[in-house]
Amino acid sequence: MAHLDGVVKPKTKRSKRFLDHRAPKLLENSKNAMIMKGGNTSETVTQALKDIYSLKKPNVVLYKKKNIMRPFEDSTSLEFFSKKTDCSLFLFGSHNKKRPNNLVFGRMFDFHVLDMFEMGIEKFTALKNIKNEKCAEGTKPMLIFAGELFDVDNEYSRLRNVLTDFFRGPVVPAVRLAGLEHILHFTAADGKIFMRSYRVLLKKSGCRTPRIELEEIGPSFDFVLRRTHLASDDLYKTAHKQPKGLKPKKKKNISHDTFGTKFGRLHMQKQNLDKLQTRKMKGLRKRRGAVVVENGGTTSPKKIKTQE
Amino acid sequence: MKKRSRNNSVRKLVTQLMTSNCGAGAVTRAESSMAACSVEDVLAKAERDEAERLKSISVVKELELEFDVGNLLALDKNPVELRGRSQDREELLRALARDNVQLLVNEIWKLPAERTDDVLVVKLPEASTKLPREKPLPKVRPPTKWEQFAKLKGIQKKKKTNLVWDEVHKEWRRRWGYKRAKDDTKEWLIEVPETADPSEDQFAKRNKAKKERVAKNEFNRLRNIARASKTPVAGLGLAPRAQQSKSELAQAVSVARTSTASVGKFQDRLPKEKAPRNTGKKRKFQPLLGDFGNEKQKQLEMLKVMETKKPRLDVTKAVNKQLREDEEEEGRTRRKKGSGKKGDRGKRGAAGGKGKGAKGSKGGKGARSTKGKGRGPHMKQGKR
Numbered sequence: 001m002a003h004l005d006g007v008v009k010p011k012t013k014r015s016k017r018f019l020d021h022r023a024p025k026l027l028e029n030s031k032n033a034m035i036m037k038g039g040n041t042s043e044t045v046t047q048a049l050k051d052i053y054s055l056k057k058p059n060v061v062l063y064k065k066k067n068i069m070r071p072f073e074d075s076t077s078l079e080f081f082s083k084k085t086d087c088s089l090f091l092f093g094s095h096n097k098k099r100p101n102n103l104v105f106g107r108m109f110d111f112h113v114l115d116m117f118e119m120g121i122e123k124f125t126a127l128k129n130i131k132n133e134k135c136a137e138g139t140k141p142m143l144i145f146a147g148e149l150f151d152v153d154n155e156y157s158r159l160r161n162v163l164t165d166f167f168r169g170p171v172v173p174a175v176r177l178a179g180l181e182h183i184l185h186f187t188a189a190d191g192k193i194f195m196r197s198y199r200v201l202l203k204k205s206g207c208r209t210p211r212i213e214l215e216e217i218g219p220s221f222d223f224v225l226r227r228t229h230l231a232s233d234d235l236y237k238t239a240h241k242q243p244k245g246l247k248p249k250k251k252k253n254i255s256h257d258t259f260g261t262k263f264g265r266l267h268m269q270k271q272n273l274d275k276l277q278t279r280k281m282k283g284l285r286k287r288r289g290a291v292v293v294e295n296g297g298t299t300s301p302k303k304i305k306t307q308e
Numbered sequence: 309m310k311k312r313s314r315n316n317s318v319r320k321l322v323t324q325l326m327t328s329n330c331g332a333g334a335v336t337r338a339e340s341s342m343a344a345c346s347v348e349d350v351l352a353k354a355e356r357d358e359a360e361r362l363k364s365i366s367v368v369k370e371l372e373l374e375f376d377v378g379n380l381l382a383l384d385k386n387p388v389e390l391r392g393r394s395q396d397r398e399e400l401l402r403a404l405a406r407d408n409v410q411l412l413v414n415e416i417w418k419l420p421a422e423r424t425d426d427v428l429v430v431k432l433p434e435a436s437t438k439l440p441r442e443k444p445l446p447k448v449r450p451p452t453k454w455e456q457f458a459k460l461k462g463i464q465k466k467k468k469t470n471l472v473w474d475e476v477h478k479e480w481r482r483r484w485g486y487k488r489a490k491d492d493t494k495e496w497l498i499e500v501p502e503t504a505d506p507s508e509d510q511f512a513k514r515n516k517a518k519k520e521r522v523a524k525n526e527f528n529r530l531r532n533i534a535r536a537s538k539t540p541v542a543g544l545g546l547a548p549r550a551q552q553s554k555s556e557l558a559q560a561v562s563v564a565r566t567s568t569a570s571v572g573k574f575q576d577r578l579p580k581e582k583a584p585r586n587t588g589k590k591r592k593f594q595p596l597l598g599d600f601g602n603e604k605q606k607q608l609e610m611l612k613v614m615e616t617k618k619p620r621l622d623v624t625k626a627v628n629k630q631l632r633e634d635e636e637e638e639g640r641t642r643r644k645k646g647s648g649k650k651g652d653r654g655k656r657g658a659a660g661g662k663g664k665g666a667k668g669s670k671g672g673k674g675a676r677s678t679k680g681k682g683r684g685p686h687m688k689q690g691k692r
Contacts, residue, residue: 006533024443031442088442110444144408146384160383165439168379175380177421177428180413185405189388196401200409205364206357209417212365212410214402239440 022086026243030170031107034061034087038094039068044101045093047126051219052091054127055197057137059170061085071104072227075113083111089166099226105162109231109239116229117159122192123222134217135182135199140169142180142200147188155228156188178202183214193223365414367407375415378435382412452532503646 010016021029033056035049053062069077071092078090088111092104099120106116127134143164149156167184180200187194197218202210231239253265374383388404390397419430451459458465471480472489481489498510546560561581566572577583594603613620 006536007530024446026446028442107440109440109442114440140380142380142382142409142412144382144384144405144412146386146404146408147388148385150383151385161437161439164379164381164437168381171379171435172432174422174429174431175416177417177430180380180416183405183409185401185408187388187390187401187404189390194390194401196405198402198405198409200413202413206360207362207365209365209414212406212413214406214409216402236440238444240438241441241445243445 030059031089031165032059032061032085032087033089033091033166034063034081034085035091035093036063036081037066038070038092038102039066040095041066041093042095042101044121044124045095045103048101048103048121048124048219048221049091049093051127054137055141055167055218056169061087071106071113071116072118072229078106078113079108079111082108091166102226103223105166106229107162107165109235113229114231114235114239115158115162116227117162118226118228119193119223120226121221122224123220125220127217127219130217130220132215132217133199138169139179139182140172140175141167141182141184141197143167144183144185145188146185149188150186155225155230158230159193159225159228160186182218191224193221193225195219195221195223365410367410369407369411373408373411375412376436377415377419378433379437380412380416380432381437382408382415384408450536453528453535 010019035053037046037049041049049062053060063081067077067081069092071078078092082088082090088108090104090106090108092106094102094104096102099118101121101124102118103121104116104118107114145160145163147156150160151157163186180202183198183200185194185196185198187196196216197220198214199217201213201215203213205211253267255263255265257263369384369386371385374385375381376383384404390400392400416430419432421428421430423429457463468483470482472483473479474481474489481487483489492514498514500506500508500510504510546563552560565575568575
């Protein structure tokens with residue numbers, strides 16, 4: 001529909017709004033994710049997909065039916081789905097003898113695959129297996145990556161980038177301090193990646209900053225990294241191009257003093273102060289019956305009545 | 309540790325200090341000395357308490373964590389050692405997580421907090437991890453023909469009011485669209501202008517004029533897009549459309565036929581394709597050596613023509629030329645009379661070969677020629 005974006009105009013305001021929502025913008029929408037199953041899936045994989053779906057609600061689409069495709073060989077099917085649902089993140093789960101309990105995390109740029117990471121699930125604990133109170137859905141999680149591999153290794157740092165993109169949730173300008181409940185902790189050690197999800201309990205400490213206690217909720221995964229597909233450098237660079245218009249325009253002629261008072265500066269043209277339009281004070285206007293003193297006082301002003 | 313219990317413990321400590329540390333003595337001396345050493349001790353104790361309190365939220369790490377508070381993200385570069393059974397591993401992971409979260413929360417709490425609607429809210433800084441965009445940057449549209457002209461002339465866009473006063477209905481109505489202010493489609497009476505044909509359907513004429521305006525607008529919009537796209541768009545009739553006339557299809561076929569390397573010379577004709585007419589040589593030259601008699605005749609005739617001083621007059625050609633001139637003059641005078649609508653028609657006629665415009669103008673001229681003016685041919689006297 002690329003060449004039709006100007007030629008075919010939307011007929012209703014609603015469809016126009018829909019197309020504008022999906023069009024490329026300066027400030028983008030929060031990324032949606034799509035979760036799909038492959039030709040053959042195991043119990044572990046389906047449960048894992050369902051758990052990640054509940055983690056990422058509401059910016060996620062879960063496909064219930066199986067889609068026979070191989071992301072690493074042919075990504076056209078993935079691209080078609082992402083175009084249809086306007087999702088730039090995807091998670092594909094499958095199971096076969098060669099790659100048991102396989103999850104593929106990936107992201108797209110311009111509806112073409114940018115990065116893909118295939119991870120095998122070694123150990124998995126589902127949400128329903130850990131019995132305690134969970135966080136509300138839609139809370140923005142805190143993300144922590146531990147392990148020097150996430151910084152040193154090229155693939156692992158790209159994986160860190162992808163996982164941040166996947167799990168970070170909508171970008172918000174401010175956050176409620178009491179609402180920082182959810183934490184996702186990724187540890188890279190022993191050739192595996194451990195993902196744990198905790199609930200944060202803010203306890204009183206002596207000072208303003210609370211003491212943290214953690215309570216495990218949520219799915220816990222032990223991943224092992226299998227295949228990867230990283231984007232080429234120039235494609236990666238193109239994907240990172242930021243528009244110039246996003247830089248916040250500094251408002252000129254506005255200043256604040258130490259007390260917080262806002263000062264503005266106005267630039268005026270040169271004014272002729274003789275012909276300045278000021279307020280009209282009726283009482284100061286010259287009266288028609290005004291006295292002229294130069295006559296020598298023949299017409300005297302009002303005499304003050306004196307009591308004699 | 310609860311705050312109250314701590315306070316109690318502090319108070320206990322102070323009383324202990326007061327009683328035990330500073331022993332008995334003269335009242336005044338004891339008091340003063342008691343006061344002096346108790347103040348120092350109290351301060352020292354307070355400091356130690358503060359440190360203890362901070363201990364509960366302080367974490368010691370080899371390498372400092374990298375924070376991205378805008379994304380609520382932290383990166384711990386310290387090497388992680390996980391050994392032992394799965395149970396110990398879980399405990400280790402949990403302890404590590406707790407430490408890291410404590411550090412992150414300390415960072416977040418350092419930010420300035422505002423209180424909005426009984427809720428403590430912290431303004432997050434900009435995210436520092438560079439994440440790729442979802443879609444490429446939006447392309448800047450090149451300005452349309454009108455926009456270029458307006459910029460050149462300095463014409464500003466005038467902000468229009470949403471509603472317009474409608475005298476007929478005596479209310480405020482929208483400027484265009486459903487139930488608009490001046491809706492001329494709702495008129496039940498249209499006066500026939502003096503210059504118009506009385507048998508003409510004015511309502512149909514209005515509808516047709518509207519359709520033509522819409523078509524012109526659409527055509528200009530598409531032309532703007534084609535100009536902006538910078539890719540060469542196929543000319544008229546060559547790009548496939550929904551309804552195409554026989555002549556357009558024939559033109560497309562002939563263009564396709566001749567667009568080969570040898571200009572269609574060796575292109576076989578399709579089963580039902582007709583032979584192309586109006587193609588081939590435009591001028592026919594006589595063979596160089598052939599009919600001598602014919603050649604002689606032609607040369608003698610030419611000499612005769614060159615000899616005579618009188619100009620040669622081709623009657624049919626002269627008559628046609630005069631008729632055409634007369635028609636053009638009449639058209640010009642009619643245009644001057646009715647400037648508005650008729651001017652458009654004239655302009656469109658002048659623009660020529662563009663889609664509907666072309667058809668319309670051709671139709672118009674054809675109609676005029678067949679109607680006939682009833683005027684006799686004027687013979688222009690040639691110059692002598």
